[in-house]
Amino acid sequence: MAWEKRGTEGSLVTWYDNMEVEAYVYTAGPVGEAFIKGLNDKKILGSRCPKCGRVYVPARMYCEYCFIKTEDTLVEVKGRAYIYTYTTVYKDHYGNTLQTPLHIGLIKFEGVTGGLLAYIDGKPEIGKEVEIVSYGIPLKVKVK
Numbered sequence: 001m002a003w004e005k006r007g008t009e010g011s012l013v014t015w016y017d018n019m020e021v022e023a024y025v026y027t028a029g030p031v032g033e034a035f036i037k038g039l040n041d042k043k044i045l046g047s048r049c050p051k052c053g054r055v056y057v058p059a060r061m062y063c064e065y066c067f068i069k070t071e072d073t074l075v076e077v078k079g080r081a082y083i084y085t086y087t088t089v090y091k092d093h094y095g096n097t098l099q100t101p102l103h104i105g106l107i108k109f110e111g112v113t114g115g116l117l118a119y120i121d122g123k124p125e126i127g128k129e130v131e132i133v134s135y136g137i138p139l140k141v142k143v144k
């Protein structure tokens, strides 16, 4: 496998090549699997730390602050979803100009640690509330 690297230290590095992914099987793990099943049921599942009370999205097995398991405390996240940050994409992977620019953002939920990537429909603004319109990976949200 030959790698063509571009960029310098401290700047974006990209390379193009083929990966032989057919030979590998990845699992989401027990909490990741529950999170994905939640998406299929149109639910955002987080895991709550029984010690500090933090809720992580996506759900994870351990609290990174308390170093204890959170996997037994999955909760549905229903707080306000908002745009934490976003970018607008004008060109595709091959450098062709897109007919319609694409907005991609990190969506956070009030009272929750972490967030989820999403395609954003509408005019994005940081802090603006969004409504989830599709629970895939990534999510699709619409600016309210």
Ligand SMILES: [Zn+2]
Pocket (backbone or CB within 6 Å): 049, 050, 051, 052, 053, 054, 063, 064, 065, 066, 067
């Ligand atoms: Zn904790």
